[in-house]
Structures are given as C-alpha cells and as structure tokens.
Amino acid sequence: MARAVTTRRKVITTAAAWAVGLLIFFPIYWTILTSFKTEAQAINDPPLFFNFDWTLENYTLVQQRSDYMRFLWNSVIIAGGSTLLGIIVAVPAAWSMAFVPSKRTKDILLWMLSTKMLPAVGVLYPISLLFVQFNLLDTRFGLIIVLMLINLPIIVWMLYTYFKEIPVDILEAARMDGAGLKEEILYVLTPMAVPGIASTILLNFILAWNEAFWTLNLTAANAGPLTAFIASYSSPEGLFFAKLSAASTMAIAPILILGWFSQKQLVRGLTFGAVK
Amino acid sequence: MATKHSRSAARLMMAPAVILLLGWMLVPLTMTLYFSFKRYLPLRGDSLENGLQWVGLENYARFIGSSAFWPSVQATLVIVGGVLLITVVFGIFLAILLDQPFWGQGIVRLLVIAPFFVMPTVSALVWKNMFMDPVNGILAHLWRFFGAEPVSWLSDASVQSIILIVSWQWLPFATLILLTAIQSLDSEQLEAAEMDGAPPVKRFWFIILPHLSRAITIVVLIQTIFLLSIFAEIFVTTGGAFGTRTLTYLIFQRVVDSQNIGLGSAGGVYAIILANIVAIFLMRIVGSNLDR
Numbered sequence: 001m002a003r004a005v006t007t008r009r010k011v012i013t014t015a016a017a018w019a020v021g022l023l024i025f026f027p028i029y030w031t032i033l034t035s036f037k038t039e040a041q042a043i044n045d046p047p048l049f050f051n052f053d054w055t056l057e058n059y060t061l062v063q064q065r066s067d068y069m070r071f072l073w074n075s076v077i078i079a080g081g082s083t084l085l086g087i088i089v090a091v092p093a094a095w096s097m098a099f100v101p102s103k104r105t106k107d108i109l110l111w112m113l114s115t116k117m118l119p120a121v122g123v124l125y126p127i128s129l130l131f132v133q134f135n136l137l138d139t140r141f142g143l144i145i146v147l148m149l150i151n152l153p154i155i156v157w158m159l160y161t162y163f164k165e166i167p168v169d170i171l172e173a174a175r176m177d178g179a180g181l182k183e184e185i186l187y188v189l190t191p192m193a194v195p196g197i198a199s200t201i202l203l204n205f206i207l208a209w210n211e212a213f214w215t216l217n218l219t220a221a222n223a224g225p226l227t228a229f230i231a232s233y234s235s236p237e238g239l240f241f242a243k244l245s246a247a248s249t250m251a252i253a254p255i256l257i258l259g260w261f262s263q264k265q266l267v268r269g270l271t272f273g274a275v276k
Numbered sequence: 277m278a279t280k281h282s283r284s285a286a287r288l289m290m291a292p293a294v295i296l297l298l299g300w301m302l303v304p305l306t307m308t309l310y311f312s313f314k315r316y317l318p319l320r321g322d323s324l325e326n327g328l329q330w331v332g333l334e335n336y337a338r339f340i341g342s343s344a345f346w347p348s349v350q351a352t353l354v355i356v357g358g359v360l361l362i363t364v365v366f367g368i369f370l371a372i373l374l375d376q377p378f379w380g381q382g383i384v385r386l387l388v389i390a391p392f393f394v395m396p397t398v399s400a401l402v403w404k405n406m407f408m409d410p411v412n413g414i415l416a417h418l419w420r421f422f423g424a425e426p427v428s429w430l431s432d433a434s435v436q437s438i439i440l441i442v443s444w445q446w447l448p449f450a451t452l453i454l455l456t457a458i459q460s461l462d463s464e465q466l467e468a469a470e471m472d473g474a475p476p477v478k479r480f481w482f483i484i485l486p487h488l489s490r491a492i493t494i495v496v497l498i499q500t501i502f503l504l505s506i507f508a509e510i511f512v513t514t515g516g517a518f519g520t521r522t523l524t525y526l527i528f529q530r531v532v533d534s535q536n537i538g539l540g541s542a543g544g545v546y547a548i549i550l551a552n553i554v555a556i557f558l559m560r561i562v563g564s565n566l567d568r
Contacts, residue, residue: 014378020370021387024447028390030414031402043412045420093293096286108294110559115301117555119505121527122544123304125311125537130303149300156293181285210395212508217532227508230397234404234512241406248398259393260386266449267456271494275453 028252035059035245042241058246065243068250071229075251077140078215078225079208082147083155083201089148090155091197095189097156098163099171109160116153120213131218138222143215147208155204158269162196199265202258209255226251305548311541312336319535328538335542339530348526351435351519356503358439359446360496366443367450367495368488372480374451375458392448396508403441404430404513434518441509446502450495457491458484490561497558504551523547 022029033049034042041052062068097105127146128137136142166189174188212227219228230251233244259266267275312335314328322328339345374385391399407413408429416426429437461484469479505524514520516529527547531540 009376010378013373013376014380017373017376017378017384018380020373021384024444025387025390027399027402027407027444028394030406031398034406045412045417047414047417089292089296092289096289100282100286102283102286106563108290110563112293112297113559113562114552114555115297117501117551117558118301118305119524119544119547119551121505121507121524121531122548123308124528124544125531125540126304126307129307149296152293152297152300181282206393210393212396213505216397216508216511227395227397230395230401231508231512233401234397241412244401244405248402252394252398255395256390256393260389263385263389263452266389266392267453270449270498271453275456275491275494 028256031245031248031252033245034242035249037242037245039239039242042245043239058242059250062243062247062250066229066232068229068247071224071226072250074140074219074223075209075225075227078143078147078223079205081140081144082151082208083204085144086148086152086155086204087159087197087201090152090159090200091193094156094159094163095185095193098160098166099168109157112153112156116150120150124217127214128218137218138220138224140223143218143223143225146214146218147211150211150214151204151207154207154269155200158200158203158265159193159196161268162200163193165196166192199262200269202262203265203269206255206259206262308541308544308548311537312545314538316537316541317535318537331538335538336545339539339542339546344521344526347519348521348523352504352522352524354435355439355442355506355520355522356500358435359442359503360499362439362443363446363450363499364492364495366447367454368485368492370447370451371454371458371488372484374455388451389448391444392446392452394445396445396506397512399445400441400509400512403437403444408437430514431518434514434520438509438513438520441513442503442506445509446499449499453495454488454491457488461487494558494561497554497561500554501551501558504547504554523550 035058036054036056037048037052038055038057041048044052097109131137131142134142136145170192171184171188174184179188209225210227212231215225215227216231219225230247233240233247311328313330313332315331315334316322316328370388374381374388378384405413407415410416410426410428413426413429415429419426427433466479466483469483474482506522507524507528510516510520510522510525516522516525521529523543524547527540527543530536530543
C-alpha cells in the first residue's frame with residue numbers, strides 16, 4: 001500500500017532530487033557541451049553555456065591527431081572478444097554448478113570470486129614477462145585473454161545466480177519425457193537462460209571497456225583501446241580542452257547508453273548476488 | 277536427481293573455467309613469490325637466463341624500510357577511507373531521496389548512475405583539466421567569481437582532489453545498491469512507526485539504518501577491494517606526486533619506473549595479503565548468502 005503523499009512534499013522532493021541529479025551529472029554534461037566549442041570558447045571566463053558557435057571541428061581534429069577510429073575498433077574487439085570468450089567458458093561451468101550442484105560447488109564459487117580480488121599490480125611483472133615470452137605485448141589477443149580472465153569470476157557468478165532462478169522441475173519434466181542432456185540444454189534451458197546471458201554480456205562488456213590497469217600497462221601504439229587513447233591527453237600541448245572533451249565524449253557515449261540499459265543487472269552482477 | 281553420468285558431465289563442463297582461473301592465479305602468483313626472494317634489477321644486468329641471486333627476505337625488509345612505504349600506506353588509507361565515508365554517507369542520503377515519490381524518477385536515476393560508466397582515464401582527465409585547472413578550470417572561474425584566489429587543486433589539495441574524483445565515480449555504485457536495499461524495506465513497518473509518532477530521525481536510526489546494514493557492509497567491502505587498486509586516476513593526474521602515492525602506485529613505480537622487480541614483487545605480496553584480509557570478510561557474507 002503506497003503512502004499518501006502531499007503535493008507540497010512531492011514538489012520539494014522533486015526539486016531536491018533534480019538538483020542533486022544534475023549536480024552529479026554536470027561533469028559529463030559539461031564535457032559534452034565543451035566538445036562543441038572552439039578552444040578559445042572552452043576556456044572563456046565566465047563559462048559559456050549556450051551562447052557560443054557550435055562546431056564539430058574538434059571531432060575531426062581528434063580523428064586527425066591520433067586516429068580515433070583505430071582505438072575505438074581496438075576497444076570494441078577487446079571488450080567484445082573477452083566477453084564472448086568468457087561467456088563460452090562460463091556458461092557450461094555455471095550451468096553445471098546451478099543444476100548439478102555437489103558438495104564442493106559453493107567452495108568453487110567462492111574460490112573463483114577470490115581470484116577476482118587478486119590485486120593486479122601484484123602480478124604486473126609476471127604477466128608482462130609472459131606477454132614478452134609469448135609475443136603478446138601490445139596485441140589485442142593478449143588483452144582479450146587477460147580481460148577474459150579477470151572478468152571470468154563475475155561472469156560465472158552472474159550466470160550462476162540467473163540459472164539458479166530457473167525452476168528445476170521443468171528440467172525434470174523434460175527428462176521424464178526422454179530429453180537427453182543435449183535436448184535439455186538446447187530446447188529447455190537455452191530459451192530461459194537467454195535474458196540472463198544477455199545481461200551478463202552487457203555488464204561485462206562495460207567492465208572490459210572501462211578496464212584501465214591492464215589496458216594501460218600492456219599496450220602501446222598498436223593494440224591500445226580508448227582508455228589508452230584518452231590517457232595520451234594527460235600530457236597536453238597548448239589549448240586542448242575542447243579536443244579532450246570531444247575525445248572523451250566519443251569514448252564514453254556508447255558505453256553510457258549501454259550502461260543505462262544495464263542498471264538493474266549492475267547491482268546483481270557487482271555484488272555477486274548478495275543484493276538483488 | 278543427478279545421475280553418475282550427469283555428474284561427470286558436470287565436472288567436464290566446469291573444467292575449462294576452473295583450469296583457466298587456476299592457471300591465472302597460480303602461475304603469476306608463484307612468479308611474484310619467486311621474484312620477491314631474488315635480487316632482480318634487469319637494468320643492472322640481472323637476467324633470468326644467468327640465474328638470479330637469492331636474497332631471502334631482504335626485499336620484504338627493504339620495501340617496508342624504505343622512506344616511501346609508510347607515507348604510501350597512509351595515502352592509501354586516507355584515500356580509501358575518505359572515498360568510503362563520502363560514498364556511503366551520500367549514498368544513504370541519495371538512496372532515501374530517490375526512494376521518495378517525485379516527478380521524473382527514471383531520468384534522475386539515470387543522471388545519478390551515469391558517472392559509474394565513465395572510464396577512469398576520462399573522468400580523471402576531465403576533472404583534472406576542465407574542473408581543477410588552476411587557471412582555466414570551472415572551479416577557478418567560480419573562485420574568481422567570488423573574489424577568491426583559485427586553488428591549485430592537484431598540487432595543494434592533491435589527496436582531497438583524488439578523493440573527490442574517485443568518490444564521484446563510486447557514488448553511483450553505492451547509491452544504486454543502497455537504493456535496491458531500501459526498496460526491499462517493508463513500508464508497513466515504516467507506516468506503523470509513523471503512526472506511533474516516531475519522528476523521521478528515529479525512523480531512520482531504528483528502522484532504515486539497521487535494514488541497510490547488510491547492504492552497507494557489502495558496499496564497503498566491494499569498494500575497498502576496488503579502491504585499494506585504483507590506478508588510472510592517479511596515473512593521469514598526479515603521477516603519484518604530492519602525497520598521492522598509494523601502495524598500489526608505489527609497487528607500480530618500483531616495477532615499471534625503477535625496474536626493481538624483486539622489491540616490487542615483495543610489495544606485491546604485501547598488497548595481495550592486504551587484499552585477502554578484506555576479501556575474507558566479503559566472502560563470508562557472500563558465502564552465507566549462498567546457503568539461503
């Protein structure tokens with residue numbers, strides 16, 4: 001039963017909530033706005049909100065300066081590749097843990113989670129060494145493998161919590177009707193598992209897209225994704241606020257949109273099912 | 277109704293994930309442990325081919341003994357603690373606010389969540405330049421507008437600035453989880469308390485806060501694990517200068533900048549132990565949740 005709320009109270013709450021929301025969103029809004037200014041307008045005092053000549057020139061300049069498209073492509077390949085590979089490895093594992101649990105299932109799940117907590121910097125040198133050894137340094141394939149491994153625990157966990165919610169009775173009914181393991185997976189489980197798998201893919205794509213330890217340390221000019229592309233702006237030359245804004249806008253826009261779709265799954269995925 | 281057949285099939289399906297993660301954990305960890313007991317300075321001619329000199333616990337002692345160690349522990353604690361405090365306090369406030377009925381709930385929710393999806397290098401550079409630049413940043417404009425002298429944020433208030441940037445990134449996460457938890461609160465309980473004349477402060481203290489305690493613990497633990505290893509935010513802003521060299525960053529510098537692999541590896545082992553102490557508590561909560 002919803003509580004009756006006075007209009008007055010609702011007006012006050014609305015004002016407060018919008019004020020806080022806009023304040024938190026302001027840096028992103030300001031970045032997007034600045035990307036359409038000229039460099040001189042970008043640093044104008046007082047700051048310009050609407051009264052400036054909108055221009056797209058920064059976007060072309062960013063592309064010319066450092067071939068944005070190649071970094072974008074690297075990001076797509078690395079985030080997408082690591083997520084898909086992770087799903088391929090994790091689906092069977094999560095399936096068996098959810099439907100054929102044994103006494104050790106819980107221990108295995110928790111152990112997998114514990115590998116996620118390994119601080120990356122603690123194994124930076126060994127991984128770089130292995131990368132040199134196997135010629136993986138600054139390759140997209142190498143990063144796909146590493147990002148797949150660091151996100152694999154989250155992928156397994158998310159899939160596990162989704163699969164857990166599929167009623168087992170339905171599987172038993174299918175078995176009674178003579179369905180083998182193959183039919184079970186193909187015709188019974190898959191259709192019910194698709195939404196969970198889709199959310200898992202979405203969240204892990206975002207996490208891989210934004211990963212900024214391994215992508216900064218294991219890539220250079222060749223396989224660098226957008227995180228590295230943006231980091232190249234940390235040593236500025238001349239006026240660059242508008243160009244930085246254009247580059248930033250292009251780096252975050254796609255993922256912001258995906259992220260807004262995934263907000264519900266975010267809670268479940270990042271708390272390992274502890275908060276739903 | 278698992279048969280023997282399906283059991284072994286299940287084990288087979290689990291194998292790739294388990295083997296991959298086992299390798300991912302054991303191989304680099306063993307190497308780090310190995311290097312931490314060795315003198316290993318590639319720039320001075322040490323190499324794996326010629327064999328490394330065993331130095332026992334010397335690296336461990338030197339890592340702790342160096343003048344950079346305790347300041348880095350302090351920086352880590354201040355940054356992690358500051359971000360936790362800000363995100364949890366404001367997260368509770370925001371969660372309660374967003375849980376009230378108001379117009380445009382969906383849109384405001386999206387606005388609040390947005391910073392979480394901004395990649396760390398972007399948020400750090402946007403804050404560093406467009407907000408905290410002492411000449412052209414928005415904050416400098418604002419300070420001048422009120423007749424104050426602009427602050428060189430990242431050199432004069434470096435730790436606070438890092439805390440601000442990282443809090444901005446993590447506030448959405450805390451808010452979202454706490455909001456989810458608040459929404460599962462039985463509203464009848466609150467109504468009963470309201471009818472019995474409990475003022476808002478008491479309702480918050482005795483009903484809402486206890487209900488949130490579990491979610492708060494989870495937020496604190498998960499954020500701690502991620503915050504202990506923040507890297508990009510420091511890498512592109514101060515580069516570890518002005519007292520912002522955290523433990524993670526110190527280890528990074530030992531390994532990458534000074535190329536002292538032995539010393540860096542010993543630091544890495546400390547970081548791993550530290551992360552595991554936090555992890556144990558988190559795993560307990562997650563584990564107890566599995567049984568339900």
